[in-house]
Amino acid sequence: MGNTQSERTMPYALEFLGKNTDEITKQATQILGVLVNLPEYDRKDRKGGILTLMGLRGSFLVGFAIGEVPKNDPAKYYEIACKKCRLLHNLHYNDHFSDEKEKPPISSFVRRNEKYEIYGGGIPLGTFYSSDPCKYNCGFLAFSGLPELADEALVLVLALDMEWIKLDLAREIAQASTNPYFEALLKASRA
Template sequence: MQDAPFALDRVNLPLFISVARHIFTAAENLLCQSGQSDKRGGYCAVFENEISNPGLLFHIGESLQDKLGKRIEVALEKGRRLQNWPEHLTSFQSRNHNVGCWGGAIRGRNFLFSFSGLPELWDEAVMFVLAIRLRQLQESDVLRQIGEDRNPHLRPLLEITHCTE
C-alpha cells in the first residue's frame, strides 16, 4: 500500500521547507563539485494544481539582491505555464528560450512545484526530487519518463539525497 501524498498545511510546513532546503543544498554541493555554477539560491513556488496563485513561495540558499525579483518572476511563470498545459508533467515540455520560458516546474499529484535560481535542468531535478520525497510522484514513474539523456542530474540528486527506491 502506498503512503498518502504529503499535505501542505501548517503542521507540515516546517518539514516541507526543511526537505526542500536539504535537497537544494545537495544540488548546490553537486554543482560546486563539478564547477558548473556559482548560483547559490533561488525561489521555490508551490501551487495547488487548480489554483493560479502559489500557496507557498519561499527563498532557498543565497541570492544576490538584484536577482531576487527576477527569480520570483521566473518561478511563478514556470508554475503558471505548467498549469496551462494540464497534459504536461514538466514545464520543460513547453519551454521556449526565445521568450524566456524555461523548465524547472513539475506536476505532482496535488501540487505543482517550481524553482528558479539554478541552471534549468538542476531547477527541474530539485523539484522532481522534492515531489518524490513528498510522495507526490513515484520515483520509478519519473525515472521511466525522464531518462538520463533528458536530465542527467536527476538520478545523482536522488542518490545523494538518499531517495532512490
C-alpha cells in the same frame, strides 16, 4: 501538548498539499545542499533560488526563498518560478487535453521557450499521469535560480520526498529533459 489555538484555526497558513511549510523548506534546503556539492554541478556561483507551489486548479500560489537567492534580480526568479507553475496549470486544465489520447506536458522543460522565459524546473504533482495515487496529490512545483536542469532535479527529488509524485514519473520527467543531475542527486540525497 497539542497544537496552539492559531494552528488549529488557521491550518491554511501552515500547510500546502498536506505538508507543513517548515517541512517543505527544510527538505528543499537539504536537497539544495546536496545538489550544489555534486561533482556534476558546475555552477558553484548559483546556490539557491525561489521554490513555488501551486495548488489544485490554482487554489494557491506560494513562494519560498531557498539557499542563497541570486542577488542580481530576486524578483525575476520568483516570477520565472511562478510562470513555470502557471504554464503547467493552464496546460493541464486546457480543454485541448481533455482527450485521453493526448496528455498535457510532463514538465515545463518540454514547453521550453527562452523568448518567453519559459524554462525547465516546473513539474505537475500527484495523479495527473498515474492511476496509483500519491499520498498528497494535484498541484504544481517549480524552482528558479539554478541552471534549469538543476532546478528540475531539485523539484523532482523534493516531490519524491514529500510523496507528491512517484519514482517512475520522476524518472520519466528526467529522461524527457536528459537531466544530468537527477539520478546523481537522488542517489546522493539517499546516502
